[in-house]
Amino acid sequence: MRHVQTRKDSRRAAAVWSLALGETVVWASLYYLFAALLLVWERSLGWDKAAIALGLTLALATSALTAPLAGRVIDAGRGAALLGVGALVGAGLLGLLARVETLPAFLALWAAIGATLAATLYEPCFAFVTRTLGPEARPAITRITLVAGLASTLSFPVATAIADAHGWRAAVWTAAAAAAFLAAPLLYGGARLLEASAPATHAPAAAGENRAAVRAALRRPVFWALAASLPMMGLNHGMLLNHLLGILDARGVAPATAVLAASLIGPMQVAGRLALMAGGGGRRALGLTALSFAGVALAAACLYASGWAAWLVFAFVALQGACYGVTSILKPVAIAEALGHAGFGAIAGWLAMPYLLGAAAAPWAGAAFWRLGGYDATILAAFGFATAGTIGAALATRLR
Numbered sequence: 001m002r003h004v005q006t007r008k009d010s011r012r013a014a015a016v017w018s019l020a021l022g023e024t025v026v027w028a029s030l031y032y033l034f035a036a037l038l039l040v041w042e043r044s045l046g047w048d049k050a051a052i053a054l055g056l057t058l059a060l061a062t063s064a065l066t067a068p069l070a071g072r073v074i075d076a077g078r079g080a081a082l083l084g085v086g087a088l089v090g091a092g093l094l095g096l097l098a099r100v101e102t103l104p105a106f107l108a109l110w111a112a113i114g115a116t117l118a119a120t121l122y123e124p125c126f127a128f129v130t131r132t133l134g135p136e137a138r139p140a141i142t143r144i145t146l147v148a149g150l151a152s153t154l155s156f157p158v159a160t161a162i163a164d165a166h167g168w169r170a171a172v173w174t175a176a177a178a179a180a181f182l183a184a185p186l187l188y189g190g191a192r193l194l195e196a197s198a199p200a201t202h203a204p205a206a207a208g209e210n211r212a213a214v215r216a217a218l219r220r221p222v223f224w225a226l227a228a229s230l231p232m233m234g235l236n237h238g239m240l241l242n243h244l245l246g247i248l249d250a251r252g253v254a255p256a257t258a259v260l261a262a263s264l265i266g267p268m269q270v271a272g273r274l275a276l277m278a279g280g281g282g283r284r285a286l287g288l289t290a291l292s293f294a295g296v297a298l299a300a301a302c303l304y305a306s307g308w309a310a311w312l313v314f315a316f317v318a319l320q321g322a323c324y325g326v327t328s329i330l331k332p333v334a335i336a337e338a339l340g341h342a343g344f345g346a347i348a349g350w351l352a353m354p355y356l357l358g359a360a361a362a363p364w365a366g367a368a369f370w371r372l373g374g375y376d377a378t379i380l381a382a383f384g385f386a387t388a389g390t391i392g393a394a395l396a397t398r399l400r
Contacts, residue, residue: 012197016140018190019125020147022087025183026120027151028158029175030090030113034059034363035242035262036159040168047103049246050371053363055110056242060234060360062114063121064353070118071127071349079128079345080195084188086119091180098172114360120187122148123352126332127345128191132198134341138333140194142277145328149269152241156263213343214350222338222399226351229293229392230331231358235385236296237324238362239369239378240303241265247375251307261317268321269328276326285334286400290393292330295323297386304379338400358385 034056042049073082090113097109118124125144130137162171217223240247241262248258276288299319306312332348339347369378 009197011193012140015190015193015197016143017147018186018193019129019140020144020190022083022183022186022190023120023122023125023144023148024151024154025178026087026090026187027122027148028155029094029179029183030087030117031121032152032155033094033159033172033175034110035244036156037163037168037171038242039245040160040163040171044168045103047106050364050367051103052106053242053367055107055363056238057360057362057364058107058111059114059117060238060356060362062111063117064356064360066115066118067123067352067356068346068349070124071345071347071352074124074128074131074345074349075343079124079131080188080191082119082124083128083191084184086116086124087179087184087187090116090120091176091178091184094172094176094179098169098176118352118356120183122328123348123356125187126328127348129194130332130336130341130348131344132194135336137336138329141332142273142329145325146270146273149273149325149328150266152269153263153266156259160259211343211346213340214346217339217343217347218350220339220399222396223347223351225392225396225399226335226338227354229389229396230351230355232385232389232392233293233296233324233327234355234358234360235362235365236300236382236389237320238359239366239382239385240300240320242363243366243370243375243378246370247303247378248313250375251310251313253310253313261313264314264317265321268318269325271318272322272325273329275322276329284397285330285337286393286397289327289330289334290390290397292323292326293386293390293393295319297383297390299323300379300383300386304376304383307376334396338396 038049038052041047041052070082073079093109093113093116097106097113100106100109122145126137126141129140129144133140159171159175162174244262245258248261249255253261296319299316302312302319303316306316335348335351336344365381366378369381
């Protein structure tokens with residue numbers, strides 16, 4: 001019996017490593033690539049910054065609209081196929097993006113890439129892990145995020161270096177190859193291994209049971225408090241991340257230092273997650289979520305004040321990375337804590353929709369605020385969104 005358990009533990013450890021590496025590659029190639037190449041596209045293609053930013057907005061809007069469907073696929077026991085096929089399709093679309101010549105084609109391809117984000121990023125991955133492992137999911141999610149938190153550290157310097165040396169199309173082709181030949185097999189293989197190590201008590205539930213759980217969740221005030229607070233974080237982080245190089249350029253930060261600052265957000269996410277492992281294991285996820293949202297608001301305040309004290313750029317990086325980074329772990333745990341595990345994939349998918357819609361609006365909103373009042377207006381808006389999210393998350397802890 002002990003030998004069987006040891007084999008299951010070994011399979012689970014290998015599965016988690018595979019999912020962690022797959023998530024790192026898929027985040028770097030399908031998501032962070034946009035922010036890394038935004039200024040390059042503006043210079044090389046001559047298109048308006050707001051028009052280019054609409055690409056990621058469309059991608060995340062498509063991701064939001066397809067997230068509930070992805071959740072139902074996971075609840076039906078097909079999460080491994082969803083993750084693997086999503087990465088393959090994303091790779092193919094990146095290959096088409098590398099050949100694009102017109103703005104309408106650019107925007108259409110990013111809208112299509114959005115469906116692959118709904119199939120591959122943290123929301124579907126962690127919904128799959130939570131449905132597969134139940135209450136044992138948190139350590140696995142934590143380990144995945146500790147590795148995948150380095151995705152931005154990988155994407156920004158690599159994409160920038162390749163674009164500088166060989167052009168942005170070569171950078172996109174490289175991302176496509178990584179998604180196809182690394183992310184897809186790692187995600188599919190890791191998911192199948194995790195299913196093999198899962199406790200029998202956490203097998204997929206009947207479709208009727210899942211639908212009943214979703215209907216019950218929709219009647220609870222805590223669901224709507226979470227649905228209101230999560231998009232505020234999507235707006236905040238999306239605005240600041242996708243416009244960070246422009247924000248720092250406007251503040252007179254040297255390009256190399258700006259790329260360094262953007263690259264450090266990933267390690268700061270890892271640092272925040274390590275701190276959570278060390279000190280937050282026994283605390284309620286909802287309360288920790290509200291606290292992390294407050295830290296994100298403070299980060300925006302530091303970025304605004306960096307116009308007077310340049311060192312506050314790195315205070316922003318530390319707070320934004322650490323506090324936003326832990327929400328990747330806390331979100332699925334908090335949802336399960338508040339609403340239970342039954343129908344979790346679909347419930348998480350419905351809650352991912354407003355979050356992703358907020359993230360979808362973020363690149364365009366950041367550019368719109370920039371037009372209204374420069375990047376100072378963008379930062380102040382991000383601060384306001386983080387504050388509203390903090391209030392909503394605090395309310396959710398009272399309604400649980």
